[in-house]
Amino acid sequence: MHRDPVIIIGSGLAGYGVVRELRKLDSEIPVSMLSADHAGFYSKPMLSNALTTGKTPETLVNSDASKMADQQKISICPHTRVTDIDRDNHVLTLQGGDELSYGRLVLALGADQVHLPLQGDGVSDILSINDLDDYGRFRNALEGKKKISIIGAGLIGCEFANDLAAAGYQVNVIDISQQPLGRLLPPAAGAYLQKKLASIGITFYFDAMTQQVERVGERLRLVLASGEALESDIILSAVGLRPRIKMAEAAGIRVNRGIVTNQLMQTQDPEIFALGDCAEVQGKVLPFVMPITHAARALAATLAGNPTPVHYPAMPVLVKTPACPTIVSPPDIDAKGDWHVDVDGDGVRALFKDAADNLLGYALLGALTKEKNTLTAQLPPVLQ
Numbered sequence: 001m002h003r004d005p006v007i008i009i010g011s012g013l014a015g016y017g018v019v020r021e022l023r024k025l026d027s028e029i030p031v032s033m034l035s036a037d038h039a040g041f042y043s044k045p046m047l048s049n050a051l052t053t054g055k056t057p058e059t060l061v062n063s064d065a066s067k068m069a070d071q072q073k074i075s076i077c078p079h080t081r082v083t084d085i086d087r088d089n090h091v092l093t094l095q096g097g098d099e100l101s102y103g104r105l106v107l108a109l110g111a112d113q114v115h116l117p118l119q120g121d122g123v124s125d126i127l128s129i130n131d132l133d134d135y136g137r138f139r140n141a142l143e144g145k146k147k148i149s150i151i152g153a154g155l156i157g158c159e160f161a162n163d164l165a166a167a168g169y170q171v172n173v174i175d176i177s178q179q180p181l182g183r184l185l186p187p188a189a190g191a192y193l194q195k196k197l198a199s200i201g202i203t204f205y206f207d208a209m210t211q212q213v214e215r216v217g218e219r220l221r222l223v224l225a226s227g228e229a230l231e232s233d234i235i236l237s238a239v240g241l242r243p244r245i246k247m248a249e250a251a252g253i254r255v256n257r258g259i260v261t262n263q264l265m266q267t268q269d270p271e272i273f274a275l276g277d278c279a280e281v282q283g284k285v286l287p288f289v290m291p292i293t294h295a296a297r298a299l300a301a302t303l304a305g306n307p308t309p310v311h312y313p314a315m316p317v318l319v320k321t322p323a324c325p326t327i328v329s330p331p332d333i334d335a336k337g338d339w340h341v342d343v344d345g346d347g348v349r350a351l352f353k354d355a356a357d358n359l360l361g362y363a364l365l366g367a368l369t370k371e372k373n374t375l376t377a378q379l380p381p382v383l384q
């Protein structure tokens with residue numbers, strides 16, 4: 001494989017992951033990074049426990065774009081949005097109309113927040129947090145406020161709920177399902193997590209569909225399908241992410257749930273690669289840090305001239321809810337089996353096993369999170 005210059009679009013953990021791994025292997029290949037945002041390096045997972053860890057939007061940034069450019073010996077263009085990929089001529093169009101040639105292209109575009117189709121004049125005041133700029137707006141909005149409603153009891157909703165409640169805010173969490181982390185935990189484990197989060201003051205509304213958000217003076221009123229209304233100072237939406245696929249799709253690159261790649265993170269265009277939250281690698285969309293780390297390492301080797309398919313081991317996710325330590329390693333979406341759940345005073349052990357008693361996934365809560373390493377060692381790899 002040749003060693004043409006590389007352009008990376010996106011400065012999140014995926015974009016910077018590739019840069020760092022590539023520079024370990026090759027200090028010469030010219031690399032440019034284009035980013036629609038500030039392009040400072042920060043760890044996105046830290047956004048949802050920044051209050052309890054005493055971080056501000058400013059102190060969350062480890063290194064700004066110019067420092068990263070110096071350290072990694074690359075060129076970085078912050079606040080530069082790519083609007084179009086012309087694959088025939090190997091040219092990118094930037095917002096404003098400038099054009100840029102590429103040799104090899106890495107798409108590390110991330111994902112967009114899903115916005116619920118709600119009614120009411122308060123809908124435009126709903127906040128969501130998927131990057132540092134969003135988080136800065138949220139922290140400004142929090143000044144002098146007390147009561148926060150969070151729509152969505154998934155991983156990100158629960159983490160922000162725990163962080164806000166621990167910092168003294170009154171928190172409501174609203175979800176259409178029956179339990180927190182509905183996609184990751186069996187019901188008994190969800191009930192345990194709910195009880196622990198309720199014990200630090202979080203109020204849950206389950207089986208509850210948000211329909212409308214209205215402005216009431218300085219506050220917002222969230223109206224449920226049942227007619228019940230909740231008033232709060234801030235409403236945060238955390239109902240899921242959708243991989244950013246539109247630009248790739250418009251360029252004729254194959255997309256499905258994410259930008260479709262093989263195990264080399266290569267799209268059907270051999271010069272264009274994708275990884276991170278925007279990508280669907282060998283059928284898997286895995287919007288977490290560990291898959292990005294593995295994919296970045298493999299892609300860097302490929303870009304350095306040594307084609308290397310990515311392999312994913314079992315990759316448990318630590319849920320940052322200190323009121324109830326929780327680790328999940330969900331079974332594959334197509335896995336056949338059943339949950340076997342033990343609940344005791346100390347925590348929950350939920351094992352997902354197939355008919356032959358093979359462990360395919362697990363969830364550990366409370367003190368039983370100490371069993372993480374033993375169980376992880378028994379899990380099959382996510383991608384061989």
Ligand SMILES: Cc1cc2nc3c(=O)[nH]c(=O)nc-3n(C[C@H](O)[C@H](O)[C@H](O)COP(=O)(O)OP(=O)(O)OC[C@H]3O[C@@H](n4cnc5c(N)ncnc54)[C@H](O)[C@@H]3O)c2cc1C
Binds near residue numbers: 010048080109
């Ligand atoms: C609050 C929160 C907590 C999380 N906690 C955890 C956790 O505890 N553990 C875990 O494993 N995962 C966690 N995650 C998920 C994890 O953070 C993400 O999977 C990861 O950060 C995604 O990185 P990325 O580089 O793919 O995308 P992003 O970080 O979204 O980066 C995308 C980049 O692409 C740029 N971009 C997009 N379109 C264009 C364009 N057209 N032109 C130029 N630039 C463009 C953006 O500006 C951005 O720089 C969390 C996520 C959130 C939101």
